[in-house]
Amino acid sequence: MRRNGPLALIFHTIFVIIMLAPILVVCLVAFTPEGYLSLPTNGFSLRWFRAIANYPEFIHAFWVSLGLGALSSLVALLFAVPAALAIARYRFRGRDALAALFLSPLMIPHVVLGIAFLRFFTSAGLGGSFAALIIAHVIIVFPFALRLTLAAATGMDRTVEMAAVSLGAGGWTLFRRVTLPLILPGVISGWALAFIQSFDDLTMTVFLAAPGTETLPVRMFLYIQDNIDPLVTSVSACVIAITMSALILLDRFYGLDRVLAGKGDTGR
Amino acid sequence: MSGVAEERGARAPWALTAPALMLFVGVLLIPLAMTVMLSFHDWGQYKGIEPVFILKNWYEIAADPYYAEMFWRTFRIAILTTLLTALLGAPEAYILNRMSGRWKSFFLLVILGPLLISVVARTLGWALLFGGNNGLVNKLLMSLGVMRSPIPFMFTETGMVVALAHVMMPFMVLSVWAALQRLDPQIENAAMSLGAGPVTIIRRIIMPQIMPGVLSGAIIVFSLSASAFATPAIIGGRRLKVAATLAYDEFLNTLNWPLGAAVATLLLFALVLIVVGSNALIERRYAEVFR
Numbered sequence: 001m002r003r004n005g006p007l008a009l010i011f012h013t014i015f016v017i018i019m020l021a022p023i024l025v026v027c028l029v030a031f032t033p034e035g036y037l038s039l040p041t042n043g044f045s046l047r048w049f050r051a052i053a054n055y056p057e058f059i060h061a062f063w064v065s066l067g068l069g070a071l072s073s074l075v076a077l078l079f080a081v082p083a084a085l086a087i088a089r090y091r092f093r094g095r096d097a098l099a100a101l102f103l104s105p106l107m108i109p110h111v112v113l114g115i116a117f118l119r120f121f122t123s124a125g126l127g128g129s130f131a132a133l134i135i136a137h138v139i140i141v142f143p144f145a146l147r148l149t150l151a152a153a154t155g156m157d158r159t160v161e162m163a164a165v166s167l168g169a170g171g172w173t174l175f176r177r178v179t180l181p182l183i184l185p186g187v188i189s190g191w192a193l194a195f196i197q198s199f200d201d202l203t204m205t206v207f208l209a210a211p212g213t214e215t216l217p218v219r220m221f222l223y224i225q226d227n228i229d230p231l232v233t234s235v236s237a238c239v240i241a242i243t244m245s246a247l248i249l250l251d252r253f254y255g256l257d258r259v260l261a262g263k264g265d266t267g268r
Numbered sequence: 269m270s271g272v273a274e275e276r277g278a279r280a281p282w283a284l285t286a287p288a289l290m291l292f293v294g295v296l297l298i299p300l301a302m303t304v305m306l307s308f309h310d311w312g313q314y315k316g317i318e319p320v321f322i323l324k325n326w327y328e329i330a331a332d333p334y335y336a337e338m339f340w341r342t343f344r345i346a347i348l349t350t351l352l353t354a355l356l357g358a359p360e361a362y363i364l365n366r367m368s369g370r371w372k373s374f375f376l377l378v379i380l381g382p383l384l385i386s387v388v389a390r391t392l393g394w395a396l397l398f399g400g401n402n403g404l405v406n407k408l409l410m411s412l413g414v415m416r417s418p419i420p421f422m423f424t425e426t427g428m429v430v431a432l433a434h435v436m437m438p439f440m441v442l443s444v445w446a447a448l449q450r451l452d453p454q455i456e457n458a459a460m461s462l463g464a465g466p467v468t469i470i471r472r473i474i475m476p477q478i479m480p481g482v483l484s485g486a487i488i489v490f491s492l493s494a495s496a497f498a499t500p501a502i503i504g505g506r507r508l509k510v511a512a513t514l515a516y517d518e519f520l521n522t523l524n525w526p527l528g529a530a531v532a533t534l535l536l537f538a539l540v541l542i543v544v545g546s547n548a549l550i551e552r553r554y555a556e557v558f559r
Contacts, residue, residue: 008363015360022393037402079288086284101292109495111512115532119306120299139296200386203497220388236389243385
């Protein structure tokens with residue numbers, strides 16, 4: 001394998017700096033001791049992190065986001081695990097069409113989904129409710145939950161299952177004691193990736209959230225619309241920290257390269 | 269045994285997928301169908317939404333040049349974003365692929381990781397760097413006396429393209445990187461042994477082979493950019509509207525839902541046509557790669 005020349009390495013360095021600069025700037029400005037947007041040149045301060053406490057809307061939105069992400073990812077898995085087992089193990093008519101349908105939320109613009117759900121839940125009398133948010137998020141995180149569970153179920157060694165069957169295990173016992181433990185890394189990673197997607201979604205949620213059910217990205221977006229001050233950077237820094245924790249969890253259980261490499265080929 | 273297995277085999281997959289299928293029909297297909305229907309309804313300031321079947325909204329979009337201009341802006345931004353990500357992302361993927369193991373996986377994580385970080389936070393970063401007189405880069409350059417007035421970034425199409433390209437870049441790198449994995453490194457050595465220079469190798473050996481990766485990355489970036497909301501809304505504000513931000517305004521500010529639904533439906537069908545069409549073209553052109 002030939003090495004990269006100096007020109008290539010210069011390009012690479014500039015590329016990486018540009019990719020990281022906006023994220024680093026947000027995290028750095030969050031530590032500013034000043035009352036306005038500036039880099040913390042006169043020492044670091046947690047002042048703007050403490051300021052979040054005086055802004056209950058952000059705290060409330062954080063809990064909404066956390067609950068929404070955890071619950072909708074869990075519900076998505078309840079639907080996705082059986083579907084993944086069926087798609088991984090059986091060759092049946094309509095299998096490809098079903099798989100395409102289950103992955104379709106990746107391809108439908110989130111603004112269109114937001115509008116469709118707003119219309120649907122408003123006419124169902126659920127407009128602005130937390131239940132509506134859960135159902136909508138289940139749909140958008142479903143492809144991520146399905147994809148990782150599917151990968152685990154496809155790669156699973158089925159002889160262990162057969163051994164269990166020969167020893168008299170069947171039905172629910174077989175699933176709970178043998179199949180589920182074997183696909184668990186995929187299921188947990190599916191949950192984590194689904195959680196991140198739900199936790200970060202703005203485009204669809206901004207249509208559905210009402211005061212009281214605003215998620216953190218929605219609250220941040222509405223706040224930025226009015227003014228940009230260091231408060232929103234400290235909130236962003238917290239969001240980045242939470243996403244990073246979920247990423248580390250993903251990396252531990254599954255390997256981040258596998259998760260991300262699977263993201264590109266969405267069947268488009 | 270075979271009889272039982274076949275019978276189970278015929279019913280089991282449907283039993284297992286039935287809950288998810290019902291969920292998708294109930295809360296995805298029906299709401300989408302309702303949105304298409306909504307675009308044919310009437311709306312008035314005082315009467316609200318009237319469930320009739322008329323072409324008023326579609327006629328308004330076709331007749332008012334405002335919408336043509338807005339859609340043209342949306343697709344122009346998406347095309348420029350796609351070009352920018354391809355021009356920078358493809359070489360970067362190539363350089364990444366030539367790094368040694370540990371550095372390769374480290375930088376791959378550095379570049380792909382932002383994919384999972386909040387779009388609001390990433391766009392906010394650009395606003396902090398270039399946002400008017402308070403933008404950090406602007407302040408620095410102005411205090412150094414390099415320029416008198418801030419770089420126009422906020423509320424400009426250039427700003428939207430740059431910030432969007434940053435948000436979408438991981439998709440392009442990922443796609444080209446995947447194409448590079450299929451490439452046999454020996455071909456490069458073979459070309460070199462036959463006397464080809466670096467430029468010739470890149471132009472005649474590498475480029476043709478990663479082109480499918482660049483194109484499939486381009487489709488992803490284009491369709492995500494054309495329907496992006498957060499970045500255009502934060503950088504473009506209320507002045508520079510694209511399809512997604514216009515639909516948002518119609519729904520949550522003007523409250524003209526049928527018109528907003530028509531804009532969204534048009535965006536959805538335009539994107540489906542473009543994506544499916546270019547996918548078919550690419551697969552026909554590069555049939556041998558997708559064997």
